[in-house]
Amino acid sequence: MKKKTKISLMDDFTHPIRDVLWGHVYMTEKQAKLTESAPFMRLNRIMQLGPVYLVYPGATHTRASHSIGVYHLGKRLLRNLAERGAADWLTTEGVKSFLAACLLHDLGHFPYTHSLKELSLSSHEALTGEIILKEPMKSLVGATGADPTLTAAIIDKEKTVSGGELHFYRRLLSGALDPDKLDYLNRDARYCGVPYGVQDVDFILSKLYPSKKRGADIDSRLIPNVESVLFSKYLMYRTVYWHRNVRAVTAMLKKLLINGLESGQIKGEDLYNLDDSSLFTLLEQKINKKERDSSINGVNLLESVREGKFYATATEISLENVDFQALRNIKDRAKYEEKLAEELRGRGFKIKGEDIIIDIPEPVSFETGLFIIDEKRGFSESSSAFKPQTVNAFIRTLYTIRIFINQKYKEKIKTFSKLCSILYELASAIKTTDTKQ
Numbered sequence: 001m002k003k004k005t006k007i008s009l010m011d012d013f014t015h016p017i018r019d020v021l022w023g024h025v026y027m028t029e030k031q032a033k034l035t036e037s038a039p040f041m042r043l044n045r046i047m048q049l050g051p052v053y054l055v056y057p058g059a060t061h062t063r064a065s066h067s068i069g070v071y072h073l074g075k076r077l078l079r080n081l082a083e084r085g086a087a088d089w090l091t092t093e094g095v096k097s098f099l100a101a102c103l104l105h106d107l108g109h110f111p112y113t114h115s116l117k118e119l120s121l122s123s124h125e126a127l128t129g130e131i132i133l134k135e136p137m138k139s140l141v142g143a144t145g146a147d148p149t150l151t152a153a154i155i156d157k158e159k160t161v162s163g164g165e166l167h168f169y170r171r172l173l174s175g176a177l178d179p180d181k182l183d184y185l186n187r188d189a190r191y192c193g194v195p196y197g198v199q200d201v202d203f204i205l206s207k208l209y210p211s212k213k214r215g216a217d218i219d220s221r222l223i224p225n226v227e228s229v230l231f232s233k234y235l236m237y238r239t240v241y242w243h244r245n246v247r248a249v250t251a252m253l254k255k256l257l258i259n260g261l262e263s264g265q266i267k268g269e270d271l272y273n274l275d276d277s278s279l280f281t282l283l284e285q286k287i288n289k290k291e292r293d294s295s296i297n298g299v300n301l302l303e304s305v306r307e308g309k310f311y312a313t314a315t316e317i318s319l320e321n322v323d324f325q326a327l328r329n330i331k332d333r334a335k336y337e338e339k340l341a342e343e344l345r346g347r348g349f350k351i352k353g354e355d356i357i358i359d360i361p362e363p364v365s366f367e368t369g370l371f372i373i374d375e376k377r378g379f380s381e382s383s384s385a386f387k388p389q390t391v392n393a394f395i396r397t398l399y400t401i402r403i404f405i406n407q408k409y410k411e412k413i414k415t416f417s418k419l420c421s422i423l424y425e426l427a428s429a430i431k432t433t434d435t436k437q
Contacts, residue, residue, distance in 0.1 A: 013075075017068055020061075021187050025072040030144040031103065035068070037140055039107050039131050043067060045275035049188060050113030051249040052240060054308040056192040059240075063106050066187055073179035074102035076205055077172060077216070086168075086210035094165040096145040100132075101154040101169065102179060104141070107131045111276045115253045118330045118362055119261065121268050129156030164212070171215025176226060176367040176379070177204055185232050188240065196235035200225060209373060217371045223384045230366050230386055234394045242361060248310040248404045251359040256301045258330060259354075260286060280306055301354070304407075311357055311404035318400060327401075333358050340403070355406035361399050366391045 013026040017035070027035075034040055043063035052059040078098060082090060108127025110116040129152035131137055141148040153159040154169045172178065182201055189197030204225050208216040218226070240246070260266035265286045274282060283302050304311075327333060338353030345351060368391060370379040380388050 019065065019068055019072065021065075021069055021183070021190060022072050025068055027071070028144065030140075031071075031099065034100065034103055034137075034140055034144065035064070037136060039137055040064065040067070040104070042273065042275050043106060043109070045277060046109065046111045047276055048113070048184070049192075049241070050111070050115060050276075051253075051305075051308070052113070052192065052243070052246050054249060054310075055243050055245050056194075056240065058191045058193050059188070061187060061191045063109055066183055067103055067106050069183035069187055070105060070179045071099060071103040073182050073201065073205075074173070075099055077179055077208065080205050080208060081172075081210040081216060084210055086212075089164060089168070089212055091165065093145060093147050094150065094163075094169065097147050097150040098154060098169045098172065100141050100144055100146040100151045101173060104128065104132060104137070104151065105155050105173065105180065107137070108272075110271065111274050111279045112253060113250070114362070115250045116257065116271060118254065119257060119268070119271070120331075121271060123156075125156045126158060127272060129153070129159055168212055168215055174367075175215055176370050177208065177216065177218075177229065181229065181233070185229065185236060188236060189232075192240050194236075194239060196239065197232050199229060199232065211371065214369075214371055217373050219374045220372055220383060223372070223379075223382060226368070226370060226379060227384060227386050230368070230391065230394070233366060234398070237364065237398050242398060242400075244313050244316075244402060245310045247359050247361075247402060248313065248357075249305055249308065251357045251402075251404055252301055252305050252311055254330065255334070255354075255357055256283065256287075256305065258334065262331070262334075309407055312407055312410045314356075314403045314405045314409075316400050316402050318396075327358060327360055333360075349409075349412070351405070351409065355409065357404040359402045359404060364395065364398065366394060 012028045015027045015029050015032040016024040017027065017032070019025050041064075046063045047053060047059070048061050048063055048066050049056075049059045078086070078090075078095060082095075105128060106124070108122075108129075108131055109124045110121075132141055132148055132152040132155075138148045141151055147161075149159075150161050150163070150166065150169075153161045153166055154173055157170065160166075173180065182199055182204065185197035186199055186201065187197075189195065204222065207218060207222040207225075209218070211217045257266065257271075260283070261268065266283075270282060270286070271279075280302070287302055303309075327336060334353065337356045337358055340358070341351050341353045341356050368379045368386070368388075371377075372379060372382045375382050379386075
């Protein structure tokens with residue numbers, strides 16, 4: 001009979017950190033030291049939802065509190081799976097590496113939520129891996145009993161290490177019922193004051209079964225909970241993450257950053273390792289070097305973002321009604337915004353390209369890659385009502401193209417009824433040009 005490896009997830013977890021969502025979160029003293037490091041302390045200065053607080057004033061929680069929550073749920077998840085058979089292939093070093101990865105998974109995250117996600121920058125996962133493999137984090141992670149190389153590889157999928165545990169831990173940290181998602185849905189809902197994200201975490205963790213290949217499997221009793229997670233994520237995107245005013249201020253910051261990068265005022269590396277405050281300080285310093293009469297008009301845009309003066313929504317278009325693939329490249333949108341402004345000027349409106357923003361949502365996924373043990377099939381083929389076409393319908397509904405305009409044109413919004421048709425014509429012309437090329 002094969003002897004099971006003893007995996008301890010109880011010993012030395014004596015350091016409590018009080019969390020508003022999960023109560024006391026217990027760490028080892030060495031793990032607690034990770035939260036006192038400079039890279040982790042930066043997460044205390046990054047709001048989890050960036051500009052969402054301008055719409056939901058309570059949404060001022062941080063990346064640090066979320067990271068502690070992910071650690072807590074990751075530990076509970078791994079303990080349950082170890083008791084159900086995962087201990088057969090787990091090592092103590094691997095377990096500690098997974099816990100470190102849960103706690104540190106957002107170390108390289110950019111400030112102001114996902115405003116920088118579409119820019120030509122290294123991914124926050126890659127930046128996190130680099131931070132973990134450098135001092136002081138490398139030594140601090142090693143002191144917890146974790147392997148810094150494995151910890152970094154669990155987070156950054158571009159990194160590889162030998163051994164059989166890596167794939168298992170990656171599937172646990174990123175999947176349909178991962179600790180990251182279970183924390184942020186519950187935490188974001190709590191701080192925004194909305195009911196949509198609340199999940200039955202206790203029941204979910206009690207019904208997960210280990211799979212070395214797939215991470216965690218479920219039985220059919222957990223199907224309603226997976227459906228709840230999917231629908232909750234949809235509702236949170238629709239009402240919170242992609243609220244039209246949140247999209248507006250995020251699009252404003254993106255426009256400012258793209259202009260700064262294209263003009264050479266800002267370099268990509270300038271945007272790494274910033275927090276919310278230092279991002280605005282950097283932009284203020286860089287933009288101030290430009291003449292006030294710059295065609296970019298960056299100073300005014302920066303002040304508007306900082307003060308929460310959203311560009312107004314001029315029109316909304318459902319992405320499923322037209323092919324706007326040509327406009328997806330964020331670097332090219334400025335020239336189409338200028339073309340839109342030209343069209344409007346030709347119709348009697350005195351408006352500049354920098355007063356218009358075309359906003360197209362970035363790709364979003366709804367993970368359903370779970371295996372149903374008792375039904376012996378994947379979630380998409382299971383007895384769930386959430387078939388692939390249903391999930392795709394969620395995504396199509398969320399993908400709304402918006403045109404935002406400077407607030408000084410707010411009183412004229414009703415006169416912009418032709419914006420939609422103009423953009424259709426513009427997109428059609430762009431598509432024709434691309435086809436010829």
